[in-house]
Amino acid sequence: MDFVLRFNLPIVIVVFQIVLILAWLEANDAKAQERRFQSGGLDGRVEKVASHSCIHDQILEQRKRPGRQVYSVTPQVYEPGRSKPLQHKGRALLGVSTSSKPSKDEKKPIRIYLSYDAVGLSPDRDCQNVGDMVKLGDPPITSLPGLPSCNPLANPPTLGDCWYNCTSEDIPGEDKKHRLRKALGQTADWFRRALAVEPVNGNLRLSGYSACGQDGGVQLPREYVEEGVSDADLVLLVTTRPAAIWTTLAWAVACERDQWGRAIAGHVNVAPRHLTAEEEASLSATLKHEVIHVLGFDPHAFTHFRDERKRLRNKVTEQVMDEKIGRAVTRVVLPRVVMHSRHHYAAFSGNFTGLELEDGGESGTSGSHWEKRLLMNEIMTGSVDTRSVVSKMTLALLEDSGWYKANYSMADRLDWGRNQGTEFVTSPCNLWKGAYHCNTKEFSGCTYNREAQGYCPIQTYSRDLPRWAQYFPQANKGGPSLFADYCTYLVAYTDGICTDTNSAPDTMLGEVRGSNSRCMASSLVRTGFVQGFTTQGNGCYQHRCINNTLEVAVDGMWSMCPQAGGSIQFPGFHGELICPAYHELCNTGMVVDSERCPRACNFNGDCVDGRCHCFLGFHGHDCSRRSCPSNCTGNGLCLNNGICECKTGYTGIDCSTAVCDEQCGLHGGVCDNGICKFRCSDYGKYTCQNSSTLLSTLSVCKNVLGNDISGQHCAPREHSMLLKLEEVVVMPNYHRLFPGGARKFFNIFGNTLCEEAAKRLSCWISIQKCDGDNRLRVCHSACQSYNLACGASLDCSDQTIFSSKGEGRCTGFDEVKEEEMKEWRKMIC
Numbered sequence: 001m002d003f004v005l006r007f008n009l010p011i012v013i014v015v016f017q018i019v020l021i022l023a024w025l026e027a028n029d030a031k032a033q034e035r036r037f038q039s040g041g042l043d044g045r046v047e048k049v050a051s052h053s054c055i056h057d058q059i060l061e062q063r064k065r066p067g068r069q070v071y072s073v074t075p076q077v078y079e080p081g082r083s084k085p086l087q088h089k090g091r092a093l094l095g096v097s098t099s100s101k102p103s104k105d106e107k108k109p110i111r112i113y114l115s116y117d118a119v120g121l122s123p124d125r126d127c128q129n130v131g132d133m134v135k136l137g138d139p140p141i142t143s144l145p146g147l148p149s150c151n152p153l154a155n156p157p158t159l160g161d162c163w164y165n166c167t168s169e170d171i172p173g174e175d176k177k178h179r180l181r182k183a184l185g186q187t188a189d190w191f192r193r194a195l196a197v198e199p200v201n202g203n204l205r206l207s208g209y210s211a212c213g214q215d216g217g218v219q220l221p222r223e224y225v226e227e228g229v230s231d232a233d234l235v236l237l238v239t240t241r242p243a244a245i246w247t248t249l250a251w252a253v254a255c256e257r258d259q260w261g262r263a264i265a266g267h268v269n270v271a272p273r274h275l276t277a278e279e280e281a282s283l284s285a286t287l288k289h290e291v292i293h294v295l296g297f298d299p300h301a302f303t304h305f306r307d308e309r310k311r312l313r314n315k316v317t318e319q320v321m322d323e324k325i326g327r328a329v330t331r332v333v334l335p336r337v338v339m340h341s342r343h344h345y346a347a348f349s350g351n352f353t354g355l356e357l358e359d360g361g362e363s364g365t366s367g368s369h370w371e372k373r374l375l376m377n378e379i380m381t382g383s384v385d386t387r388s389v390v391s392k393m394t395l396a397l398l399e400d401s402g403w404y405k406a407n408y409s410m411a412d413r414l415d416w417g418r419n420q421g422t423e424f425v426t427s428p429c430n431l432w433k434g435a436y437h438c439n440t441k442e443f444s445g446c447t448y449n450r451e452a453q454g455y456c457p458i459q460t461y462s463r464d465l466p467r468w469a470q471y472f473p474q475a476n477k478g479g480p481s482l483f484a485d486y487c488t489y490l491v492a493y494t495d496g497i498c499t500d501t502n503s504a505p506d507t508m509l510g511e512v513r514g515s516n517s518r519c520m521a522s523s524l525v526r527t528g529f530v531q532g533f534t535t536q537g538n539g540c541y542q543h544r545c546i547n548n549t550l551e552v553a554v555d556g557m558w559s560m561c562p563q564a565g566g567s568i569q570f571p572g573f574h575g576e577l578i579c580p581a582y583h584e585l586c587n588t589g590m591v592v593d594s595e596r597c598p599r600a601c602n603f604n605g606d607c608v609d610g611r612c613h614c615f616l617g618f619h620g621h622d623c624s625r626r627s628c629p630s631n632c633t634g635n636g637l638c639l640n641n642g643i644c645e646c647k648t649g650y651t652g653i654d655c656s657t658a659v660c661d662e663q664c665g666l667h668g669g670v671c672d673n674g675i676c677k678f679r680c681s682d683y684g685k686y687t688c689q690n691s692s693t694l695l696s697t698l699s700v701c702k703n704v705l706g707n708d709i710s711g712q713h714c715a716p717r718e719h720s721m722l723l724k725l726e727e728v729v730v731m732p733n734y735h736r737l738f739p740g741g742a743r744k745f746f747n748i749f750g751n752t753l754c755e756e757a758a759k760r761l762s763c764w765i766s767i768q769k770c771d772g773d774n775r776l777r778v779c780h781s782a783c784q785s786y787n788l789a790c791g792a793s794l795d796c797s798d799q800t801i802f803s804s805k806g807e808g809r810c811t812g813f814d815e816v817k818e819e820e821m822k823e824w825r826k827m828i829c
């Protein structure tokens with residue numbers, strides 16, 4: 001009898017789809033986890049500004065719960081006409097490009113497609129009428145003992161896992177929907193100018209395996225999955241569901257990535273109660289903030305960041321014990337982030353190594369925001385309001401992902417910390433200088449950017465502050481913001497804002513308020529008056545920068561200031577005004593500094609202690625010259641402008657990186673230099689687990705696991721899912737590999753052999769071994785001996801599942817030697 005089973009690739013794909021569908025089945029069967037919410041900080045002003053407190057960190061914590069799939073991978077086509085082979089040899093000899101085709105890594109403005117299909121679509125999530133009861137967050141399906149139960153009468157519910165009684169404010173009427181579309185449209189527009197991306201060729205393809213996003217998410221519309229989305233690099237699925245926290249205007253999270261790890265789909269929710277005319281300005285800042293999370297400011301996205309070669313970065317952040325600050329801090333050490341931080345803070349010393357992330361005073365639970373102590377009103381700190389600005393550091397972080405090219409002229413000016421030197425970023429804040437530090441309530445002065453007169457907000461807490469935040473002899477004293485590490489710096493008086501024409505100037509001091517007014521130290525007082533009890537020793541005075549000189553006006557009289565600052569006097573006034581230095585108010589952006597580098601290294605390199613360290617692809621003492629790195633490593637053509645045009649199959653600045661087969665993404669892998677990487681942690685509900693743990697639930701795989709008792713295997717974390725693993729993943733795979741089971745197509749001896757081989761292979765495919773975090777590919781020999789034992793022709797060369805012939809690191813070495821197998825086959829036939 002000559003019976004041959006024909007297996008081909010799609011069958012193996014099905015195997016993996018089962019694994020993914022399992023994730024979806026289990027998506028709601030999750031344990032509630034207590035969440036911690038922090039209150040926003042104070043950032044230099046105390047006037048009432050609605051500020052958005054971002055819950056991205058909490059959402060990420062939730063997504064790590066068992067049963068939750070973090071995202072799925074859907075590969076995209078990037079190379080136009082990639083099937084056409086490149087006539088490399090002839091062209092390389094001539095040294096000219098005969099191709100009119102754009103260079104493969106050319107980036108184009110990002111096309112964000114906004115989908116409103118899901119607005120108001122979900123009856124158990126969207127408020128339609130007052131009094132509707134809708135789900136907030138992710139209420140557990142079954143209440144679990146020991147957890148707070150859902151109380152629908154709590155008003156308002158403060159935790160996500162609860163039901164909510166809709167009020168009129170939660171219903172997105174036409175005016176609110178209109179406001180939302182306008183704000184999101186402007187946001188997409190802003191990103192089109194700010195970021196460029198390698199454009200997706202043809203339609204953007206989405207998998208839609210599971211609901212996209214958080215709190216029930218959004219099911220992708222059918223046509224998005226079947227036909228894809230034209231003219232898009234990223235799809236944002238918008239919902240308008242109420243948010244659990246009143247101060248949360250919106251939240252967003254990525255849900256699908258391409259084979260390079262870039263987000264291609266995300267879920268954005270905007271709470272209808274904040275879609276008011278008054279909050280339009282903060283909404284606009286909030287949406288930018290949230291979309292930046294989707295694009296890459298997200299600890300999970302960090303694990304996919306790429307360098308210039310398009311290889312996975314080995315270091316995005318570093319966690320170090322900082323002796324000076326007195327605790328562990330997490331810093332972003334990406335090259336462009338460091339470079340732009342140096343220019344912002346004037347921190348050109350090697351002592352500055354990276355820009356700190358927010359930890360809310362503790363470590364572990366966060367990592368999605370910049371440290372407020374260092375970046376204050378930057379848009380990617382944990383609270384956002386109308387004064388938030390996008391700094392170059394945030395754009396640099398996105399560029400350092402390797403997915404985008406940033407347009408730095410879209411960055412706003414950030415004043416906090418500007419030109420304060422290495423000391424500012426490396427020292428605890430009680431050693432800061434000027435307006436950045438105050439230590440007595442009696443003191444008043446100008447705030448850091450001189451836009452207001454301020455005071456020192458020292459608070460007395462009922463408990464001692466953490467040791468590292470004890471800047472005062474009394475351990476329970478400190479500044480008002482946990483996000484800003486309880487630092488004490490001058491904060492504006494409500495009526496002390498110089499640029500605010502609504503607050504009355506003190507005419508006795510010759511003050512004027514308006515857009516060009518700034519706070520200056522002064523003892524001026526109109527002749528004939530006495531300096532009063534309320535006088536602060538500073539006032540709001542107009543300024544202008546003319547002819548390389550700073551001029552200030554008192555009572556309409558303009559006067560020139562000394563270049564380095566200092567006192568000047570005015571007729572009709574007693575006392576004097578202390579001019580700021582020219583560079584402080586006149587936007588030169590530069591202080592003379594011997595540590596600075598020639599032409600700022602043209603922003604193509606890092607500047608440390610006066611010397612340029614050029615990024616890959618640039619050279620020269622000022623990094624001004626572009627060159628093909630390593631002469632395009634033989635895998636590409638070096639164009640005259642110093643840019644490599646890579647051969648098909650290669651990518652990266654030096655063409656040294658191999659692209660992966662399309663199958664890689666289809667199997668849930670991420671491409672790293674031609675190697676398809678499967679990481680156990682990329683599946684929200686899977687972890688590396690001891691064989692011993694699995695042994696009790698997977699009876700089918702007893703032999704396989706028993707032979708590797710100290711090994712780690714990638715399997716669901718949750719017990720109920722583990723119990724299902726055998727039924728939903730292992731057995732279906734086994735039935736595919738050994739169809740009919742009892743059907744006798746060999747003699748008894750051969751049949752047993754085949755059954756054993758099929759069982760082993762199905763176990764190895766279903767619960768791959770993981771070494772650290774990487775799932776290992778199934779050994780080539782295991783596939784082959786299965787083919788031999790069963791007379792099958794499974795494609796063992798598919799390297800997204802099986803190791804290469806030389807084996808290397810793989811799962812499921814076969815116990816049966818190939819030679820023996822051949823002997824047996826001879827006996828059978």
Ligand SMILES: *[C@@H]1O[C@H](CO)[C@@H](O)[C@H](O)[C@H]1NC(C)=O
Nearest residue numbers: 130131132133152153165166
């Ligand atoms: C929801 O709120 C309305 C108005 O406050 C109230 O009349 C109604 O009883 C509430 N529904 C529930 C289920 O609590």
Ligand SMILES: *[C@@H]1O[C@H](CO)[C@@H](O)[C@H](O)[C@H]1NC(C)=O
Nearest residue numbers: 109192193194407408409410
């Ligand atoms: C970069 O930003 C500037 C300033 O907003 C804008 O004028 C320019 O068009 C942008 N460049 C691109 C390529 O979008």
Ligand SMILES: *[C@@H]1O[C@H](CO)[C@@H](O)[C@H](O)[C@H]1NC(C)=O
Nearest residue numbers: 348349350351352422423426
């Ligand atoms: C760098 O750190 C060392 C040790 O803390 C210190 O002595 C030195 O002054 C620092 N240099 C700069 C430029 O801050």
Ligand SMILES: *[C@@H]1O[C@H](CO)[C@@H](O)[C@H](O)[C@H]1NC(C)=O
Nearest residue numbers: 545546547548549551558560
């Ligand atoms: C600028 O300075 C020059 C010489 O110092 C002077 O002649 C000129 O009038 C000044 N211009 C203004 C606008 O003040």
Ligand SMILES: *[C@@H]1O[C@H](CO)[C@@H](O)[C@H](O)[C@H]1NC(C)=O
Nearest residue numbers: 092093631632634636637638
């Ligand atoms: C780079 O490669 C080209 C051919 O691919 C060769 O002609 C040229 O000499 C090489 N340049 C260097 C600096 O090795």
Ligand SMILES: *[C@@H]1O[C@H](CO)[C@@H](O)[C@H](O)[C@H]1NC(C)=O
Nearest residue numbers: 689690691692693709710711
């Ligand atoms: C798994 O095994 C390792 C070493 O064999 C051991 O250190 C670890 O505690 C085990 N974990 C569990 C959960 O059994």
Ligand SMILES: [Zn+2]
Nearest residue numbers: 054055056368
């Ligand atoms: Zn955020």
